[in-house]
Amino acid sequence: MPRSSCASHRELPHRRSSCMLPRFATLLAGLGIAGLAQGAPTAYPLTIDNCGKPQVFTQAPQRVVTIGQAGTEMLYALGLGAQLAGSSLWFNDVLPDYQAQDAKVPRLADNEPSFEAVVGKRPQLVTAQFEWMVGDQGAVGTREQFDELGIATYVLPSDCEGKDNLVGADGTRLQAFQVESIYKSVSELASVFDVQARGAALNDELKGRLANAQAQLAGVDLSNTSALFWFSSADLATDPYVAGRQGVADFMLRTLGVRNVVSSTEEWPTVSWETLAKANPTWLIIARMDRRRFPADDYQKKLDFLRNDPVTQHMDAVKHGRIIVLDAEAMQAGIRLFRGLQTLAAAFSTGVAAP
Incomplete structure (x- = not known):
């Protein structure tokens, strides 16, 4: 749902003429922010x-x-x-x-x-x-x-x-x-x-x-579609940190009807590229970061690695350009997750990764 041009996160004015209330409530409902009319004041402590x-x-x-x-x-x-x-x-x-x-x-x-x-x-x-x-x-x-x-x-x-x-x-x-x-x-x-x-x-x-992300995939058959989230790596030559089962990133895939190829229940386990290449996911989703703690925080270095490593360059997702670059924070339990869902849905529905 696009953010309304009005300040949807501001409190409502406390005083409004009674004749305006029905029209105002209708406007709120039309904007998808009827929740503004809800919520009792906090009683402290x-x-x-x-x-x-x-x-x-x-x-x-x-x-x-x-x-x-x-x-x-x-x-x-x-x-x-x-x-x-x-x-x-x-x-x-x-x-x-x-x-x-x-x-x-x-x-x-x-x-x-x-x-x-x-x-x-x-x-x-x-x-x-x-x-x-x-x-x-x-x-x-x-x-x-x-x-x-x-x-x-x-x-x-x-x-x-x-x-x-x-x-x-x-x-x-x-x-x-x-x-x-x-x-x-x-x-x-x-x-x-x-x-x-x-x-x-x-x-x-x-x-x-x-709901918008799910609606984008209405009628799309993803029963044979799988994916892998690559967050980062302590070193590009070592096993990558990837999204495990049951975590936030896995929830994103499950919500959209796509299978996670990683079976570990750790949040971000390390898994060898040989194992991941054998799983051969349909899509690779790599994190874009502005922080620089590890070399692989730079998504361009991730892309270079995938395209040149003797193991990863043969993965179908790499050969066919099915690589989605997603903000790392969109893989976390915050408000960006929902924008991330929309980005993934757009790619899964068209078969084309966003630039």
């Missing part, structure tokens, strides 16, 4: 059970530090950029929609920030995209460390529900990822900041994008 850790909010946080692009852009989509005191852990440049908000927010680190850098911003809330950043073995800090300083923490439920983050480099899914966990994040964050109407509107938009 608000307690949210987040990944088994109850968090209490006595008021809407005024200073927030985000660790992870998914949470950052989620807050921007809710119109809360003014509350951000710092951001970190970015895979891609911010979406154009949110450049104005992002320009006013200090970036603490392109990857994970230090604990000192985060608490130095005196946040009332720290959001984390991944539990391994803020969790029992937090790369930035544990939830207990933040709690001792009176700082609330919120880990996106998509990375802790039905998942064991102590098994595997990026955790192992015990249950298949559920897209409802993203809608839950939006709704819970909207409640924390008392902007429920914006949360309802955003969830309506995301659900509309998912």
